[in-house]
Amino acid sequence: MSDIACLSKGSYVTFRNELSGIIEDGAWIAGALFDLKPFVSIEDYYTKLCDFLSQLSVIAQVGIIRCYPQLISTDKTTLSKESTDEHEMRFKNISTSSTLTIRELNSQYIEKFQFPFISCVKENSVENILELMHARIGNTYQEEVKMNMQQIQRIAWYRLVDKFKLEAKL
Numbered sequence: 001m002s003d004i005a006c007l008s009k010g011s012y013v014t015f016r017n018e019l020s021g022i023i024e025d026g027a028w029i030a031g032a033l034f035d036l037k038p039f040v041s042i043e044d045y046y047t048k049l050c051d052f053l054s055q056l057s058v059i060a061q062v063g064i065i066r067c068y069p070q071l072i073s074t075d076k077t078t079l080s081k082e083s084t085d086e087h088e089m090r091f092k093n094i095s096t097s098s099t100l101t102i103r104e105l106n107s108q109y110i111e112k113f114q115f116p117f118i119s120c121v122k123e124n125s126v127e128n129i130l131e132l133m134h135a136r137i138g139n140t141y142q143e144e145v146k147m148n149m150q151q152i153q154r155i156a157w158y159r160l161v162d163k164f165k166l167e168a169k170l
């Protein structure tokens, strides 16, 4: 496994392919970040990725948010390799009643915002996720774009850590 500093010295295609899963459907994001080389560490890549994401227009951010699968979706075809692992880790022992409540809250949330509710499942228990869903559904559109983008950044951090086998510190 190459580290980020090595990837940074290699070809565009390898770089984009290796980092395309850090953000869902994120090959274009990795491709854009290639121009911000060199990356000396994962923290360096993460900081530049977060800056890049926060500078995007709201419409582009919403486009990214819509690439994420719903939590405990009945449609498994929407799950990438990364999100499949995350879902399995968090939801393998979930009760039927929590599953049904999360699915019902997902529907209400999507109806209101027209994009999925996102929470970094590596940082949130099922109980937390339920609380967050109840609370966040009352937020405004702008607040939820912001919340989802923050969660996407957290998810990206854990994906980088998993990929490059670091300890999660940030």
Ligand SMILES: NC(=O)N[C@H]1NC(=O)NC1=O
Pocket: 068, 069, 070, 071, 082, 083, 086, 087, 116, 117, 118, 119, 120, 121, 122, 155
């Ligand atoms: N909807 C949503 O939060 N999806 C995700 N969360 C996470 O940690 N991985 C995902 O794919």
